[in-house]
Amino acid sequence: MEDNNIVVIYGSDAFNNTYKILQSLNIAKDIKSCSRIGIKPNLVVSQKSELGATTDPEIVRAIVQYLQDNNHKNIVILEGSWVGDNTKRAFEVCGYNAIAKSYGVEILDLKGDKSITKEVGNLNLAICNEMTKIDYLINVPVLKGHCQTRMTCALKNLKGCIPDSEKRRYHTLGIHKPVAYLNTLIKTNLVIVDGIYGDLDFEEGGTPLNMNRIIACKDAVMVDSYVCELMGIDIADVEYITLSEMLNVGSTKYNKQNIIELNGNEKLELPQRKNDIIKFDNVVEKDSCSACYASLVHALTRSNKKNIKEKICIGQAFKNQKIDDAIGIGKCCNQFSTYVKGCPPTARDIIEFLDDYK
Ligand code: SF4
Incomplete structure (x- = not known):
């Protein structure tokens, strides 16, 4: 696959469609033998994926199966839920402990990890130590709206890889700038977007929508830009996307030829979102x-x-x-x-x- 392709497969069979998309991209050839491969789902809260907030475990199970079928054994699933929720509970509720056990892969709650602080731009940003040990990162976000940033997908999913104290501090820094710089410190090699169930309005789910698709791309900026287009959001209104492009994390530019639909006849159009940034007069x-x-x-x-x-x-x-x-x-x-x-x-x-x- 070219780095500037966005590959989409439609349907609700999360396991088989994820496996097919990985095969069609021949991802295994991109990964050196003995690499430590990180899989970063979005388990922001302890809720099953059908409620729209968290990554479908069948997608992650298919990624693990595909990697092991291609002789990649050094695999770790890593996540840190949002401030106030418990990652270990999310691993259990969302079905990830069962995957780790049955496939013999590591599973790490990043809330328990130490951190390392790096200077980038004029910011000092702390990231979890474990992220520095990853050779190839598969970022597996959910396609969602967000009440403060309009949308959240691949770029903002890396916020789960920093300590809780940093998650709080990012909001004092305006959220967009630290998220963009975070993506210069932690490189995503492949994005697999869970568009089976998402939530067009709320990061924490609760108004789930069956969107019937999985989207893959090697460029986190590009896939977030494509998701904005699907949601009817102007990329210019999501500052962390345009800033990430300026920092050479990826590109917002793609055209129709870059979008490869493996089974376009099964496509469903997405409805319009109800909410933009949510504000109340009082x-x-x-x-x-x-x-x-x-x-x-x-x-x-x-x-x-x-x-x-x-x-x-x-x-x-x-x-x-x-x-x-x-x-x-x-x-x-x-x-x-x-x-x-x-x-x-x-x-x-x-x-x-x-x-x-x-
Ligand atoms: S805004 Fe204040 S009270 Fe609310 S979660 Fe953040 S630190 Fe806690």
């Missing part, structure tokens, strides 16, 4: 972590709390601020006279708090 958001903001969005959009009029503040910029005329969300707002405990609080915590408010 919410003041400054540097909030994704998990925290997602809980608030969930509480305000999926409950009967839509019509709350009180001012609500959320984010790390509110640390140590004494505020009496607003509701604070999360531990960062613990100097407010009224705030929801937790770091992050769950959507249920926020809904219950708002139920009891007044």
